[in-house]
Amino acid sequence: TEARGSFEYFIREESLMIVRIFDTAIDPQDVEKAKELFRAKVRPAFESFNGCKGIEMLLGIEEHSKDLIDVASISRWDSLEAISDATSSTEYENALEEIRKLFQQSPIVRHFEIVD
DSSP states (O other): OOOTTSHHHHHHHHTOOEEEEEEEEEOGGGHHHHHHHIIIIIHHHHHHSTTEEEEEEEEEEEEOTTSOEEEEEEEEESOHHHHHHHHTSHHHHHHHHHHHTTBSSOOEEEEEEOOO
């Protein structure tokens, strides 16, 4: 494997896309409200963040053990720095303020590199 400090990796890293997956669950009765909040607040905020190349909301098609619906968002970013800048902003906090109230589980957030 290639060392992260190598020049070749640095050049490759410049063209990598980072995918951020945000995963939680909501009550089935809150699905329509979550969709509304995502469309009205979350998506527009993410589209305005430097380095964000788009965001999608995914809904599980089955209820799981606590009769909750899985919810995930997948966003694509130019860099981890862009994610950090966005998620530490007031705009991010404002965008998620209402939808967070619907979360029935603590979110799990993961970051991945897209393999070309």
